[in-house]
Amino acid sequence: MTKSAGGFDDPPAEVLADAAAAFGLLASSARLHLMWALSQGESDVTHLADRVGGALPAVSQHLAKLRLAGLVRARREGRRQVYYIHDPDVEALVRVMMGRLTARSRHAVASIPRMRSPGSGC
Numbered sequence: 001m002t003k004s005a006g007g008f009d010d011p012p013a014e015v016l017a018d019a020a021a022a023f024g025l026l027a028s029s030a031r032l033h034l035m036w037a038l039s040q041g042e043s044d045v046t047h048l049a050d051r052v053g054g055a056l057p058a059v060s061q062h063l064a065k066l067r068l069a070g071l072v073r074a075r076r077e078g079r080r081q082v083y084y085i086h087d088p089d090v091e092a093l094v095r096v097m098m099g100r101l102t103a104r105s106r107h108a109v110a111s112i113p114r115m116r117s118p119g120s121g122c
Contacts, residue, residue: 025069030054031062032094035085038072039094042084 011019026032033052037043043051049059063083066072073086085091 022069022071025065025071026094028062030058031066032098034059034062034066035071035090035094036098038083038085039091039098042082044077044080044082046080048083 026035030052034048037048037051045056045060045063048054048063049056052059054062063072063074067074067083071085071087071090072083074081074083076082085094
């Protein structure tokens, strides 16, 4: 393990590989949307499918992948599986990332000069 310029140890190769796999799962807009929804609170697959506009089988598959990666967990409530983000750091990461990108997107739209309509006299 080597020290970086900031004095922190570089993570081992297996940690880097695990992190890359987790970020790779979040590279899907559907899975990222599910993580965003779950960062707002726990939910079952039916409500998640309605919220993200996905087919129930597809949403179930995405949740299974997120669960295998340890990004989400589930618990049984009667006949329902309720999904949630167990790690508050993962939840914070999703919220910060989406919040920053949303703000950046809004700023970019607000800074686009508006076209004047014909006949406006200017």
